[in-house]
Amino acid sequence: MRKRSFYPKLAVMNIxxxxxxxxxxLATCVFTIAMFYINVFIKTNEGIMTMxxxxxxxxxxxxxxxxxxxxxxxxxxxxxxxxxxRRKKEIGLYNILGMGKRHIAKMLFYExxxxxxxxxxIGLGVGILLSKLVLLLLIKLLRFSxxxxxxxxxxxxxxxxxxxxxIFVLILLFNLLQIRLSKPIELLKxxxxxxxxxxTKVILTAFGIIALAxxxxxxxxxxxxxxxxxxxxxxxxxxxxxxxxxFTTGSITALKLMRRNKKFYYQTKHFTAVSxxxxxxxxxxxxxxxxxxxxxxxxxxxxxxxxxYVGIEDILSARYANDISVTLMSPDEGMREQTVKKVKQLVSxxxxxxxxxxxxxxxxxxxxxxxxxxxxxxxxYSGVQSACWLMLVTAPDYERMTGEETALxxxxxxxxxxxxxxxxxxxxxxxxxxxxxxxxxxPAANKNEARIYAIYCIVVPDExxxxxxxxxxxxxxxxxxxEITGYIKMDIDGEDExxxxxxxxxxxxxxxTSIITDKNGNARTVTEHLAYVECKQAASADxxxxxxxxxxxxxxxxxxxxxxxxxxxxxKQITEGYSDKNRFAIMQxxxxxxxxxxxxxxxxVLTVFFLxxxxxxLHIAFAFxxxxxxxxxxxxxxxxxFFRCTVDTIAVxxxxxxxxxxxxxxxxxxxxx
Amino acid sequence: xxxxDVKNLKxxxxxxxxxxxxxxxxxVTFSVERGEFIAIMGESGSGKTTLLNILASLDKPTRxxxxxxxxxxxxxxxxxxxxxxxxxxxxxxxxFNLLDTFSVGDNVLLPLVLAGVNHKEMEARLLQIAxxxxxxxILKKFPYEVSGGQKQRTAIAxxxxxxxxxxxxxxxxxxxxxxxxxxxxxLFSRINAEGQTILMVTHSVMAASHAKRILFIRxxxxxxxxxxxxxxxxxxYQKISGTLTMLATGGERNA
Numbered sequence: 008m009r010k011r012s013f014y015p016k017l018a019v020m021n022i023x024x025x026x027x028x029x030x031x032x033l034a035t036c037v038f039t040i041a042m043f044y045i046n047v048f049i050k051t052n053e054g055i056m057t058m059x060x061x062x063x064x065x066x067x068x069x070x071x072x073x074x075x076x077x078x079x080x081x082x083x084x085x086x087x088x089x090x091x092x093r094r095k096k097e098i099g100l101y102n103i104l105g106m107g108k109r110h111i112a113k114m115l116f117y118e119x120x121x122x123x124x125x126x127x128x129i130g131l132g133v134g135i136l137l138s139k140l141v142l143l144l145l146i147k148l149l150r151f152s153x154x155x156x157x158x159x160x161x162x163x164x165x166x167x168x169x170x171x172x173x174i175f176v177l178i179l180l181f182n183l184l185q186i187r188l189s190k191p192i193e194l195l196k197x198x199x200x201x202x203x204x205x206x207t208k209v210i211l212t213a214f215g216i217i218a219l220a221x222x223x224x225x226x227x228x229x230x231x232x233x234x235x236x237x238x239x240x241x242x243x244x245x246x247x248x249x250x251x252x253x254f255t256t257g258s259i260t261a262l263k264l265m266r267r268n269k270k271f272y273y274q275t276k277h278f279t280a281v282s283x284x285x286x287x288x289x290x291x292x293x294x295x296x297x298x299x300x301x302x303x304x305x306x307x308x309x310x311x312x313x314x315x316y317v318g319i320e321d322i323l324s325a326r327y328a329n330d331i332s333v334t335l336m337s338p339d340e341g342m343r344e345q346t347v348k349k350v351k352q353l354v355s356x357x358x359x360x361x362x363x364x365x366x367x368x369x370x371x372x373x374x375x376x377x378x379x380x381x382x383x384x385x386x387x388y389s390g391v392q393s394a395c396w397l398m399l400v401t402a403p404d405y406e407r408m409t410g411e412e413t414a415l416x417x418x419x420x421x422x423x424x425x426x427x428x429x430x431x432x433x434x435x436x437x438x439x440x441x442x443x444x445x446x447x448x449x450p451a452a453n454k455n456e457a458r459i460y461a462i463y464c465i466v467v468p469d470e471x472x473x474x475x476x477x478x479x480x481x482x483x484x485x486x487x488x489x490e491i492t493g494y495i496k497m498d499i500d501g502e503d504e505x506x507x508x509x510x511x512x513x514x515x516x517x518x519x520t521s522i523i524t525d526k527n528g529n530a531r532t533v534t535e536h537l538a539y540v541e542c543k544q545a546a547s548a549d550x551x552x553x554x555x556x557x558x559x560x561x562x563x564x565x566x567x568x569x570x571x572x573x574x575x576x577x578x579k580q581i582t583e584g585y586s587d588k589n590r591f592a593i594m595q596x597x598x599x600x601x602x603x604x605x606x607x608x609x610x611x612v613l614t615v616f617f618l619x620x621x622x623x624x625l626h627i628a629f630a631f632x633x634x635x636x637x638x639x640x641x642x643x644x645x646x647x648x649f650f651r652c653t654v655d656t657i658a659v660x661x662x663x664x665x666x667x668x669x670x671x672x673x674x675x676x677x678x679x680x
Numbered sequence: 681x682x683x684x685d686v687k688n689l690k691x692x693x694x695x696x697x698x699x700x701x702x703x704x705x706x707x708v709t710f711s712v713e714r715g716e717f718i719a720i721m722g723e724s725g726s727g728k729t730t731l732l733n734i735l736a737s738l739d740k741p742t743r744x745x746x747x748x749x750x751x752x753x754x755x756x757x758x759x760x761x762x763x764x765x766x767x768x769x770x771x772x773x774x775x776f777n778l779l780d781t782f783s784v785g786d787n788v789l790l791p792l793v794l795a796g797v798n799h800k801e802m803e804a805r806l807l808q809i810a811x812x813x814x815x816x817x818i819l820k821k822f823p824y825e826v827s828g829g830q831k832q833r834t835a836i837a838x839x840x841x842x843x844x845x846x847x848x849x850x851x852x853x854x855x856x857x858x859x860x861x862x863x864x865x866x867l868f869s870r871i872n873a874e875g876q877t878i879l880m881v882t883h884s885v886m887a888a889s890h891a892k893r894i895l896f897i898r899x900x901x902x903x904x905x906x907x908x909x910x911x912x913x914x915x916x917y918q919k920i921s922g923t924l925t926m927l928a929t930g931g932e933r934n935a
């Protein structure tokens with residue numbers, strides 16, 4: 008009689024014996040489970056959800072949970088299939104030694120149970136231990152200062168348990184199905200399927216080159232940020248297609264060309280390398296393309312999120328040109344003056360002194376600009392490149408702000424251009440004007456915004472002209488018309504909190520609250536916003552919350568992808584090692600010295616290893632300009648900063664990559680020699 | 681002229697932790713003249729493979745010396761050993777040991793490429809040797825596309841292309857059917873007749889009966905040897921069979 012503990016024991020022994028393959032797999036499981044737990048933990052953490060910008064963070068984390076979940080499933084399946092391929096021989100042997108498929112199933116079942124329980128327990132343990140650390144990091148990123156105790160998330164534990172239990176059950180079922188479908192002899196033969204020389208596929212290679220070239224061309228030539236977003240996704244798809252095509256067929260075509268050049272090919276260094284690489288590429292092309300795309304994703308995600316986060320101050324100054332700005336809806340002359348007085352009073356009541364004070368009335372609207380002719384941009388984004396932003400101010404306001412004499416006659420304007428020069432005769436909504444003078448500066452113009460679209464600040468002679476243009480644009484835009492608006496803008500020196508308080512006071516002072524009693528006698532409070540108040544210091548907290556969440560998710564997903572990259576590379580190299588072992592033994596017999604063998608191995612392994620990274624860097628180099636344009640939409644226009652972030656990210660990633668290389672190469676040499 | 685001189689060779693394998701010692705060769709002495717075709721016979725475990733590995737400088741003897749072309753193998757520096765092996769020895773293995781990543785032609789060229797011979801000369805030597813071995817038609821093919829006999833002829837071409845002093849063959853007919861084995865052995869005889877020295881390890885009587893001299897190894901020593909003299913292959917076959925029977929049933933030493 009067999010003892011009851013036979014199968015569990017056998018399962019544990021199998022796992023131990025296959026340690027070289029099992030360990031990285033188990034480590035991945037633990038890491039993934041820990042990350043999943045931490046993500047759920049933070050999403051359900053009550054403390055953090057009280058902070059400003061929590062909604063954004065929560066939706067980001069929700070997104071993160073979905074991605075990690077899907078990714079975990081795909082990735083664990085992938086590594087499992089690798090494990091099973093390696094173990095086919097062993098299982099075939101059991102089968103031939105008299106173990107029925109039922110018994111093998113039992114053995115696999117126990118293996119899954121043992122590994123599953125172990126990794127879930129350890130993974131949750133690691134997750135719980137690390138959760139506090141990650142939370143601290145997050146709070147630091149979000150600039151949120153509230154002490155948190157050490158808590159364990161029940162929701163996190165149960166969600167992780169359910170998800171990973173389901174994944175493990177599915178993997179087990181998949182393995183059982185595979186065993187069921189295969190014959191023992193096939194199992195015994197396992198991975199040793201004869202390999203043929205790969206064929207040259209010229210058409211696919213050409214296709215890959217064209218796809219990649221198109222993607223690069225789009226990335227370099229796209230100028231408009233709004234177009235950039237749309238085209239970016241097209242070029243991402245093209246890059247992915249091109250990368251797969253070129254890794255699978257392009258590499259082989261290139262190597263075969265090298266082989267055809269006999270002078271080059273029949274040299275000691277190139278001979279073994281070229282022929283070896285042809286086979287390596289055949290087996291690994293898809294894996295390498297995966298690694299390349301994963302690496303590119305990691306690098307883009309990290310460099311952009313880091314740049315956005317580091318550039319928050321830049322972004323704030325682009326979005327908020329002034330510390331406090333008040334926007335008055337359809338003001339009349341008296342109301343503006345009244346408000347200006349009120350705001351001045353409130354500021355000094357808070358013990359603050361405004362600097363750079365501006366108040367003016369303006370009509371701001373979007374338009375289409377073609378060599379001096381400004382017409383309605385009928386919102387059918389066909390001409391996004393020619394879209395621009397107009398700001399019309401009256402001569403009296405301009406004179407008051409600058410102290411300059413304008414002496415504009417009717418039909419004359421002053422113009423300040425941040426964009427293509429309109430020339431000396433312009434047309435505003437079919438009204439012709441003569442440009443009296445091109446200005447070299449304008450008090451209320453925000454140069455940072457001009458990176459997204461062209462801006463024209465135009466000084467018209469008087470209020471009447473402004474009204475006429477207002478009526479013309481109303482005809483063109485209908486309900487989408489822009490209103491004539493009053494602005495009060497100021498910078499303030501002082502503590503952030505005081506400025507925020509002041510801004511709040513201004514907002515409530517400009518909000519009229521009245522109680523209306525309706526027909527049925529019910530009293531109702533009606534709040535009427537007469538003005539919008541924006542405060543840079545208040546926005547800063549929100550921005551940190553948003554971009555901090557961005558960065559957090561970037562780091563989180565980045566490390567997940569990095570782990571995937573590591574594991575794929577590791578498994579690739581080990582498989583390679585086993586098939587190379589024989590080859591290098593033969594070469595030594597034929598008269599290759601140990602050192603030459605080592606060198607040959609090193610050069611091939613290095614190529615396989617760093618090819619994806621090099622390709623990823625190339626992708627990023629070409630994507631750089633289009634990403635810069637997209638970042639402009641997020642109001643990040645500091646290109647040197649983004650460049651530095653990109654380079655740093657690549658450097659850090661490269662270090663990780665080199666570390667994996669060192670570890671893998673050691674395992675590889677051990678197998679081969 | 682003596683090409684290979686083996687004196688008092690002894691090899692003791694020690695297990696990794698210094699526990700048990702196994703004596704593979706106790707005292708082997710023999711020499712090979714230029715132009716000889718020698719077969720070394722012996723049962724599994726008699727020390728044939730150990731002897732071959734030492735001759736091939738893949739392993740070092742515990743005691744004794746091997747001189748190849750007058751040069752003591754122990755004096756060749758570690759870093760030169762690969763080049764030495766490449767220039768002086770040719771190998772033919774039981775399982776062919778062809779590299780599946782190279783075409784047949786490239787497999788044959790491998791030692792020359794490693795030696796850094798220029799491409800024109802390589803080409804000329806390849807064509808010549810391929811013609812001699814009847815593999816001219818399959819040079820562009822890959823090992824998985826050709827038969828066992830063709831694979832072994834490719835391996836022989838690879839062994840001969842450097843014009844080595846000595847060709848070492850380890851059970852060259854082991855993985856072939858009797859037809860291919862027969863033609864391969866005839867090929868060996870022909871190459872030998874052209875002056876190539878061959879040392880072959882085998883336990884196939886059929887294979888050994890093509891040699892000019894047969895050494896029998898038992899328990900790590902040269903136990904007995906036979907010369908062909910004027911005998912035909914068939915007569916030699918009979919003689920070898922008789923010797924083997926005698927060896928198996930335990931006869932007197934006669935070396």
